Amino acid sequence: xxxxxxxxxxxxxxxxxxxxxxxxxxxxxxxxxxxxxxxxxxxxxxxxxxxxxxxxxxxxxxxxxxxxxxxxxxxxxxxxxxxxxxxxxxxxxxxxxxxxxxxxxxxxxxxxxxxxxxxxxxxxxxxxxxxxxxxxxxxxxxxxxxxxxxxxxxxxxxxxxxxxxxxxxxxxxxxxxxxxxxxxxxxxxxxxxxxxxxxxxxxxxxxxxxxxxxxxxxxxxxxxxxxxxxxxxxxxxxxxxxxxxxxxxxxxxxxxxxxxxxxxxxxxxxxxxxxxxxxxxxxxxxxxxxxxxxxxxxxxxxxxxxxxxxxxx
Numbered sequence: 001x002x003x004x005x006x007x008x009x010x011x012x013x014x015x016x017x018x019x020x021x022x023x024x025x026x027x028x029x030x031x032x033x034x035x036x037x038x039x040x041x042x043x044x045x046x047x048x049x050x051x052x053x054x055x056x057x058x059x060x061x062x063x064x065x066x067x068x069x070x071x072x073x074x075x076x077x078x079x080x081x082x083x084x085x086x087x088x089x090x091x092x093x094x095x096x097x098x099x100x101x102x103x104x105x106x107x108x109x110x111x112x113x114x115x116x117x118x119x120x121x122x123x124x125x126x127x128x129x130x131x132x133x134x135x136x137x138x139x140x141x142x143x144x145x146x147x148x149x150x151x152x153x154x155x156x157x158x159x160x161x162x163x164x165x166x167x168x169x170x171x172x173x174x175x176x177x178x179x180x181x182x183x184x185x186x187x188x189x190x191x192x193x194x195x196x197x198x199x200x201x202x203x204x205x206x207x208x209x210x211x212x213x214x215x216x217x218x219x220x221x222x223x224x225x226x227x228x229x230x231x232x233x234x235x236x237x238x239x240x241x242x243x244x245x246x247x248x249x250x251x252x253x254x255x256x257x258x259x260x261x262x263x264x265x266x267x268x269x270x271x272x273x274x275x276x277x278x279x280x281x282x283x284x285x286x287x288x289x290x291x292x293x294x295x296x297x298x299x300x301x302x303x304x305x306x307x308x309x310x311x312x313x
Contacts, residue, residue, distance in 0.1 A: 180297070183210065191219075252287070
């Protein structure tokens with residue numbers, strides 16, 4: 001009996017099937033996808049990075065684009081930026097910092113404004129963030145600036161039922177000059193400023209400070225190609241006026257300031273570039289009885305904007 005039980009216990013019963021898994025496992029999985037489509041592959045990561053850059057360039061052409069975030073470093077610069085209303089997202093304060101009047105004021109200004117994160121960070125982290133600059137325990141992060149498109153400035157004038165009054169900067173590389181022009185455009189009822197995308201000053205913290213807060217209500221547009229942007233203005237009925245020391249027309253004789261106009265200001269040293277100068281409808285000089293050879297961009301733009309505002313009033 002025991003032997004019989006042993007034989008029965010060793011008998012195999014019904015087996016559960018594999019459901020076809022073994023058969024499918026022997027089948028081929030098709031051709032190997034290219035490296036660019038294989039998850040985690042170095043070539044796929046490179047392709048994704050390339051696509052993101054291409055998308056960024058497309059967005060830059062469609063609109064004005066945006067800059068990268070910026071850091072204001074040091075106690076005095078941080079306090080001045082906060083006083084002038086420079087946009088900020090985060091104020092970094094060094095751990096165990098020796099607090100003085102400037103540190104306390106920075107903390108108070110950030111708290112009063114609201115919307116600014118206060119972050120405590122060890123000194124090595126601030127050193128890393130600022131690439132070893134003398135931050136003195138205070139670092140202010142300025143968010144990317146959202147540029148308008150040059151056509152947006154025409155739309156802003158149309159919305160207000162006014163003839164466009166626009167200033168374009170050609171080769172101006174000092175952010176303080178850009179800030180001064182933004183301030184003048186705001187003061188004399190202009191509709192915005194156009195800057196080239198390359199080799200030109202952008203809306204940095206320094207430009208914000210010089211604008212004395214007016215950059216918050218005066219748009220700055222960025223053009224991929226300034227000459228093409230000016231040609232588009234001309235097609236829209238805007239007279240393009242370039243400032244030049246050897247201009248054929250004196251400012252007081254220029255009738256175009258009464259209507260839609262874009263005033264182009266070149267760099268203090270080189271003036272207007274050749275292509276931009278050739279695009280202008282008029283090249284205008286500002287009379288200077290004192291004998292100065294040239295004016296900086298902020299002063300020159302302010303003079304022309306005043307004359308335009310005077311005639312339009």
